[in-house]
Amino acid sequence: MNSLVPRVATISAIREETPDVRTFTVQPDTGSLSPYRPGQCAMLSMFGVGEAMISITSTWSPDTPLEFSVKRVGRVTTALHQAEPGHKVGIRGPYGNSFPVEQWMGQSLLFVGGGIGLAPLRSLINHCLARRSEFGRVDIVYGARTPRDLCFRQELFESWPKVDGASVQVTVDAADADWQGPVALVPPFLEQLRPEAAGTIAVTCGPPVMIRYTLEALKRLGFPDDRVFTTLELKMQCGVGKCGRCSIGSKYVCIDGPVFSCAELRQLPAEY
Numbered sequence: 001m002n003s004l005v006p007r008v009a010t011i012s013a014i015r016e017e018t019p020d021v022r023t024f025t026v027q028p029d030t031g032s033l034s035p036y037r038p039g040q041c042a043m044l045s046m047f048g049v050g051e052a053m054i055s056i057t058s059t060w061s062p063d064t065p066l067e068f069s070v071k072r073v074g075r076v077t078t079a080l081h082q083a084e085p086g087h088k089v090g091i092r093g094p095y096g097n098s099f100p101v102e103q104w105m106g107q108s109l110l111f112v113g114g115g116i117g118l119a120p121l122r123s124l125i126n127h128c129l130a131r132r133s134e135f136g137r138v139d140i141v142y143g144a145r146t147p148r149d150l151c152f153r154q155e156l157f158e159s160w161p162k163v164d165g166a167s168v169q170v171t172v173d174a175a176d177a178d179w180q181g182p183v184a185l186v187p188p189f190l191e192q193l194r195p196e197a198a199g200t201i202a203v204t205c206g207p208p209v210m211i212r213y214t215l216e217a218l219k220r221l222g223f224p225d226d227r228v229f230t231t232l233e234l235k236m237q238c239g240v241g242k243c244g245r246c247s248i249g250s251k252y253v254c255i256d257g258p259v260f261s262c263a264e265l266r267q268l269p270a271e272y
């Protein structure tokens, strides 16, 4: 099948994560998306409105429904937020590279997420927790602007902390009257936690400013650049390396990324 032609799919369920983030379960009307890996994304289209590249937040198995968590920011994402279950959408993908999980066997894992950046991390975290015995410690650090902006609460507060050898630390930039937890931005919070760098792979996803300061914090904590991974979210159009919209230097983020090691990022022009 032509990888640029969207399949028609149906939104079968919608879960409200936060006031501006919803998770959509999407079922192609015929066939299924080919097996996808953590870090990959797909182009979702709202007919008559446009397309948006969105990370696949579910973790692939033959029986797992396809899920996307979408923050409402503009035309396409607002139209998606107005859709009800049963609405027809277009979907094409999966696109992009993925986190090199096979190279991390035996290592401890540190996941650092901010806001909607937990969407691509969630696919990766659930993939790694399903293969728990292949890794050392699994530590998850997550922050959002306020308690109302925390995504994936069931996993954050219930299922992930119960996994043997896993920890979850959640912080917010600004508390409300009910919040009992830490109040701090993610990068200084991470430094306070002083995670062990030796034998650990770090992965961070979130808003560009959070990624920038988190990468600096990880460096100060002793994480070498080739053991730190992140994703880039440049604007995209074709998703398959044809239109040039997402180029940085000699790379196309849609096919060479969106996952890059910090060592690879340092080779790219500073514009991203």
Ligand SMILES: Cc1cc2nc3c(=O)[nH]c(=O)nc-3n(C[C@H](O)[C@H](O)[C@H](O)COP(=O)(O)OP(=O)(O)OC[C@H]3O[C@@H](n4cnc5c(N)ncnc54)[C@H](O)[C@@H]3O)c2cc1C
Binding pocket: 041, 050, 051, 052, 053, 054, 055, 056, 069, 070, 071, 072, 073, 074, 075, 076, 077, 078, 116, 119, 120, 232, 233, 234, 235, 236, 258
């Ligand atoms: C690889 C990749 C993975 C992504 N994963 C997710 C995800 O899991 N969930 C999610 O909610 N969003 C994700 N995004 C961002 C998403 O693609 C954009 O938010 C979306 O395309 C905006 O479309 P729109 O028509 O609603 O907004 P527009 O009307 O096009 O724009 C509204 C505002 O958003 C800005 N904007 C548009 N596209 C992007 C972009 N790609 N990055 C940053 N700012 C943008 C515009 O400059 C403008 O300020 C991802 C982007 C990429 C490239």
Ligand code: FES
Binding pocket: 235, 236, 237, 238, 239, 240, 241, 242, 243, 244, 245, 246, 247, 252, 253, 254, 255
């Ligand atoms: S989005 Fe067209 S080349 Fe990457």
